[in-house]
Amino acid sequence: DSIKVFAPATVANVTCGFDILGFAVENPGDEIILKTCKKPGVVIREIKGDEGRLSHAVEENTATISILNYLTHVERDIGLEVYLHKKMPFGSGLGSSAASSVAGVFAINQLMGQLLTTEELLKFALEGERVASGTGHADNVAPSLMGGFVLIRSYDPLDVIKINTPENLHAVIIHPNIEVNTKDARNILKKNVPIKSAIRQWGNVGGLIAGLTMNDFGLISRSMEDAIFEPVRSMLIPGFDQVKASALEAGALGCGISGSGPSIFALSTADGTARKIGTVMKDQFAQIGIESEIFVSKI
Ligand code: HSE
DSSP: OEEEEEEEEEEESTTTOTTTEEEEEEEEEEEEEEEEESSOEEEEEEEESSTTOSOOOTTTSHHHHHHHHHHHHHTOOOEEEEEEEEOSOTTSSSOHHHHHHHHHHHHHHHHTTOOSOHHHHHHHHHHHHHHHHSSOOOTTHHHHHHOSEEEEEEETTEEEEEEOOOTTOEEEEEEESOOOOHHHHHHTSOSOOOHHHHHHHHHHHHHHHHHHHTTOHHHHHHHOOOSSSHHHHGGGSTTHHHHHHHHHHTTOSEEEEOTTSSOEEEEESSHHHHHHHHHHHHHHHHHTTOOEEEEEEEO
């Protein structure tokens, strides 16, 4: 038997929702092929698109970590060959490790005849993420696994909710050709938040969720603000302020860092506007000598 699975990239945080909000995009993403074989045990046969950077050791690769955790849980001992095709950049803020982890666990569950529900797969996908980035944050794995826009209401116990979004909501992501390591981007954050900032942030989280479910674009736009983490993290992204300003000027509902960066995302109400925003953001990066790539997707 064999199966091929695609798991999408994701935008985590979505400005005000650090570690609790994320959405999936149509592209880029990772692809995995699993083939059963006679010889017991899991082996990685091939990894493409990683420029030789990923480990072929099954206990070190995010895709196979989630597969091994799953197999232990369901108590199945099978022979498995893994072919991983990385179709997205590393250290980009697009949930690269999450996509591999999700692709792995989703594929093995399909191959096993869906022994677990999609929601039950989340904790196995989180294990891969924990190894890759040092924390088990779910705001990339949950939307990659479930699709759409997702809220992690609680981590303990895990409580993940899919949020309805307006029909015509589009995202544009600009990925500058630099790398930011998620562990580093977490380590620079302050450990305490002043109560005034906290009040502003949870007001925005509530506003963003309400705006999405009520199709209120004005409310979505007003709520897309992060006064806590963005000022610190944006220092890792050359030209961030100019790129963000250009996106808002070009008609974006809101704009912020995608996950831990350096990618920057913006939301808009139409595909055409999203493309236009992408072009002006790309021009801004070009002005300071940074090459970038644009991804546009419906949410
Ligand atoms: N919420 C995580 C962070 C996402 O901002 O560190 C990382 O992709």
